[in-house]
Amino acid sequence: MSEAKPYGTVLIKAAKIMDFLAEEPDQSLQEITAATKMTPSTTIKILDTLVLIGYVKKSEHKTYRLGSKLIRYANQRLEQIDLAEITLPYLEKLQQTIDETIHLGILSDNEILYINKLEAKYQTIRMSSKIGITRPLYSSAMGKAVLATFSQEEFDQYLAEHTLVPHTENTITNPLRLAKELKEIRHSEIAFDDEEVELDIFCVGASLEKDGKAIGAFSVSMPKYRLNDEKKQLIIQTILQTKKELEQLLNK
Numbered sequence: 001m002s003e004a005k006p007y008g009t010v011l012i013k014a015a016k017i018m019d020f021l022a023e024e025p026d027q028s029l030q031e032i033t034a035a036t037k038m039t040p041s042t043t044i045k046i047l048d049t050l051v052l053i054g055y056v057k058k059s060e061h062k063t064y065r066l067g068s069k070l071i072r073y074a075n076q077r078l079e080q081i082d083l084a085e086i087t088l089p090y091l092e093k094l095q096q097t098i099d100e101t102i103h104l105g106i107l108s109d110n111e112i113l114y115i116n117k118l119e120a121k122y123q124t125i126r127m128s129s130k131i132g133i134t135r136p137l138y139s140s141a142m143g144k145a146v147l148a149t150f151s152q153e154e155f156d157q158y159l160a161e162h163t164l165v166p167h168t169e170n171t172i173t174n175p176l177r178l179a180k181e182l183k184e185i186r187h188s189e190i191a192f193d194d195e196e197v198e199l200d201i202f203c204v205g206a207s208l209e210k211d212g213k214a215i216g217a218f219s220v221s222m223p224k225y226r227l228n229d230e231k232k233q234l235i236i237q238t239i240l241q242t243k244k245e246l247e248q249l250l251n252k
Helices: 009-023 029-036 040-052 068-097 141-147 152-161 175-188 229-250
Strands: 056-058 063-066 101-108 111-118 134-136 191-194 201-210 213-223
Touching: 009 029, 009 040, 009 056, 009 063, 029 040, 040 056, 068 101, 068 111, 068 213, 068 229, 101 141, 111 141, 134 141, 141 175, 141 191, 141 201, 141 213, 152 175, 201 229, 213 229
Parallel strands: none
Antiparallel strands: 056 063, 101 111, 101 213, 111 134, 191 201, 201 213
């Protein structure tokens, strides 16, 4: 059986360059060419592309190092792993009290990126959400919890860059109404998604803050028919207690 061949040899060459720059930053074209054993013309073409997309940075002295975009991706991945591991015992404890779907998310490109999901253990109907999907800030419980931590300038910028598109008839698309709800969230520390992203789905969320900055959020999600006033109050109380415990740990 023949060995599978890689699809893109140029990607392998780009990886060689980035591997070299990870070990030896601030290298000249000649030094990179020698280390990677590629021709100068091939090396410069790949370097120019890597600079264009932000994976490599070229200095005024014509030396190269890894770019901030690539480093940001790596750091974000580490933050995801750390936050998922740190919060897991607390989210499992939350689920012992509330047998519904628990989500953990982080802010990514002005959306909430799901990085962990705990399925309900004893419920027949479960959420279709998956790790890796994103939800808008203005309509999801975790998103609104994070959006409520924005400064006025950050919120204005968010509105300028994002159209509040209705996902359901319940989605808030009026900026003034959204601003009013965010004010309530800052007071209560609890955010709701009442069939705003998906019909028949109700979510309760809260942000997780470290050093005064939101680094993520978590939520409880369920079919709305399973919700009543007593359960809603229990969810709110349990989420607030979980938020308090996690933020004490995160800010040690």
